[in-house]
Amino acid sequence: MATIQFYINKKDPNKEYTINVFLQNGRQGKFKKSTGLKIIGKHWDEVRQTPIAESKTGDKNYYTLRRQLKGLKAKLETEIIEANHKKTTVNSEWLGIEIDTFLGKLQPEHDFKYITDYAEYFIECMPYKIQKNGTTGVKEATIKQYRTTLNKILAYERKKAKRYKMNEINLKFHNDFIQFLSKEQRLNLNTIGKYVKCLKSILKGAKRYGIEINKEVESEGFRSTNEKVHFVTLDEDEIERIFNLDLSNTPYLDNTRNWLIIGVWTGARVSDLLNFTLDNINKEGFLEYTSKKTKQKIEMPLHWQIQSILSGNNGKMPHKITPQRYNDWIKEVCRLSGIDKQCKGSIFITDKKRKKKEKTPQRKKVGTYSKWQLVSTHTARRSFATNHYGKLSTPVIMAATGHTTEKQLLAYIGKTPKDNALVLQEFWKKEYKKQTKKSNMKVVKQAN
Numbered sequence: 001m002a003t004i005q006f007y008i009n010k011k012d013p014n015k016e017y018t019i020n021v022f023l024q025n026g027r028q029g030k031f032k033k034s035t036g037l038k039i040i041g042k043h044w045d046e047v048r049q050t051p052i053a054e055s056k057t058g059d060k061n062y063y064t065l066r067r068q069l070k071g072l073k074a075k076l077e078t079e080i081i082e083a084n085h086k087k088t089t090v091n092s093e094w095l096g097i098e099i100d101t102f103l104g105k106l107q108p109e110h111d112f113k114y115i116t117d118y119a120e121y122f123i124e125c126m127p128y129k130i131q132k133n134g135t136t137g138v139k140e141a142t143i144k145q146y147r148t149t150l151n152k153i154l155a156y157e158r159k160k161a162k163r164y165k166m167n168e169i170n171l172k173f174h175n176d177f178i179q180f181l182s183k184e185q186r187l188n189l190n191t192i193g194k195y196v197k198c199l200k201s202i203l204k205g206a207k208r209y210g211i212e213i214n215k216e217v218e219s220e221g222f223r224s225t226n227e228k229v230h231f232v233t234l235d236e237d238e239i240e241r242i243f244n245l246d247l248s249n250t251p252y253l254d255n256t257r258n259w260l261i262i263g264v265w266t267g268a269r270v271s272d273l274l275n276f277t278l279d280n281i282n283k284e285g286f287l288e289y290t291s292k293k294t295k296q297k298i299e300m301p302l303h304w305q306i307q308s309i310l311s312g313n314n315g316k317m318p319h320k321i322t323p324q325r326y327n328d329w330i331k332e333v334c335r336l337s338g339i340d341k342q343c344k345g346s347i348f349i350t351d352k353k354r355k356k357k358e359k360t361p362q363r364k365k366v367g368t369y370s371k372w373q374l375v376s377t378h379t380a381r382r383s384f385a386t387n388h389y390g391k392l393s394t395p396v397i398m399a400a401t402g403h404t405t406e407k408q409l410l411a412y413i414g415k416t417p418k419d420n421a422l423v424l425q426e427f428w429k430k431e432y433k434k435q436t437k438k439s440n441m442k443v444v445k446q447a448n
Contacts, residue, residue, distance in 0.1 A: 003023070003024040004023055005021070006020070006035075006073075007022060008039065013040075014040065014042065015041055018037070019039060020033065021034075021076075023076070026084075028090050033099055035069075035072070037065060037069070043062065051065050051066050071102070072102050077154065077158065082114075084161070112166070112206065112209075112211055113166060114164065115153060115169055116153060118166065118205075119146075119150045120150065122146070123150065126143050166203075166206060166211055166214070167212060167214050171216045171219065174196070177199075178196065178225060189227040192225050193225040194224070200224075203217050230344045230346060230366065231345065231414065232375060233386045233387070233413075234264060234339070234380075236387055238339055241337045241338065241339070242261065247333070247336070253329060253333055256325075256326060256329040257330075258318040259273065260330050260333060260380055261305050262276065262306050262309065263381065263384075264384055264387075265302075265305060265306055265384065266306070267380075267384030269291065269292070269293060270377040271293065271323070274321060276289065277317055281302070287299070287301070294402050298402055300399075323377055330376075334371070334372035334375045335370075339375070342368050342369070343368065343369065343374055344367070345369055347374065381401065382412065385397055385412060394406050394409065
C-alpha cells in the first residue's frame with residue numbers, strides 16, 4: 001500500500017509556502033514533488049495535512065484548496081494501483097506528471113475507459129447539468145452522494161488492487177461490490193442501494209455520452225438494494241410527558257429536552273434546529289429560516305410549548321449543542337420520561353473484533369428494544385410529520401417540513417398505499433353509519 005502525504009517546509013508562520021507531496025510506493029522508493037499550490041504557514045494543519053478550516057482563517061479560498069488536495073490524493077491512489085498493475089515505474093518524474101495532469105497543467109487524453117475516470121467527469125459536470133424544467137445544476141447534497149459513491153468504488157479498487165474498465169462493470173462486479181459494502185464497509189442495504197443507484201446513473205450517463213457499457217448493467221439483476229426501515233415517532237401523549245418532566249437538577253438534559261420539544265413542533269432538520277436563535281423569530285412572532293439542505297424558506301407559527309420554553313429561558317433559545325450530544329442525550333430524556341414501550345428497530349452494536357482506531361463503521365442490529373433506545377436526531381422531525389398527517393392538509397405539512405413532493409413525505413413517515421386504503425376504508429365506514437342512522441330516523445318518523 002502506497003503512502004501519500006502533504007507537507008510544507010514551514011519556518012515563518014506568516015510567510016507563504018508551497019505544498020509538497022511525499023510518496024512512498026513499497027520498494028520502489030520515496031519521492032517528493034511540489035504541487036505548486038501555496039498556503040500561509042500558520043494556516044496549514046500539519047497533523048491533518050490540509051488547510052485549517054476557513055471558519056478559523058477567514059479565507060474562503062482554502063475550501064477549494066482543501067478539495068484540490070483531497071482530490072489529488074484520491075487520484076494518486078488510483079493511478080498508483082494502475083501503475084503497479086501494469087508494472088509501470090513510479091518515480092519522481094511520474095509523480096510530477098500526475099500532479100500536473102490533475103491540476104490541469106497537462107491535458108491528458110481521456111477516453112474514459114475506466115469507471116472512475118468517467119465518474120469523476122460526470123461529477124464535475126453536475127453543477128452545469130440542465131434539468132428538464134430548464135434549471136441548471138443539482139443540489140450540493142446530490143453531488144456529495146455521487147462523490148461518496150466514487151470514493152466507495154475507489155475503496156473497492158484498492159481492495160482488489162485493480163482498476164475496472166467500463167465494460168467490466170457487470171453483474172459480477174455488482175454482486176461483489178454489494179458484498180464489499182456490506183461485509184467490509186458494514187453498510188446497511190438501504191445505504192448500499194443509494195450507491196448502486198448512483199453507479200447505475202453514472203453508467204447510463206456514459207452510454208448517452210457514446211461510451212460502450214456492459215449490457216448486463218441494463219438487466220433486471222443490476223438493481224439497487226433495500227430493506228424495510230424501522231423508525232419510531234413520539235405521539236402527543238409522550239411529548240406531553242417529556243414536556244412536563246422535571247429536569248431542573250440536570251441542566252444539560254433540561255436544555256436537550258427543550259431542543260427536542262422545539263423539534264417535534266417545528267419539524268426542522270437537526271442541522272437547522274440546533275442553529276435556531278431569536279433572530280429566526282420575525283416581527284409577527286413566526287419562526288422563519290432557510291433550510292441548509294434544500295435552501296427552501298420555511299415560516300411557521302410557534303406552538304404554545306415552544307412559547308413556554310422561551311418564556312422560561314428569559315426569552316432565549318436553548319443553549320447550542322452538537323448533533324452528537326443531542327442524539328445521545330435525547331435518549332436519556334426519553335428514558336427518564338418513561339418512553340419504554342417495546343418497539344422493533346435497529347441500534348449500533350459493538351464488534352469485539354473491531355479495532356478502536358478502525359474507520360469502518362459499526363454494524364446496526366435489528367431487534368426489539370425499548371423505545372427510548374431507538375430515538376435519534378430524526379425522531380422529532382418524523383414525529384411532527386406523523387402527528388399532523390391526516391389532521392392538516394398534506395401541502396401544509398410539506399411547507400413546514402420542506403418536502404417537495406407528497407411521495408417524499410409519505411415515504412419519510414412510512415405511509416404505504418395500504419395505509420391510505422385503510423384510511424379510506426375507515427372513512428367509508430363512518431359515512432355508512434351516518435347514512436344508516438339517517439335511514440333509521442326516517443323510518444321512525446314515518447311510523448309516528
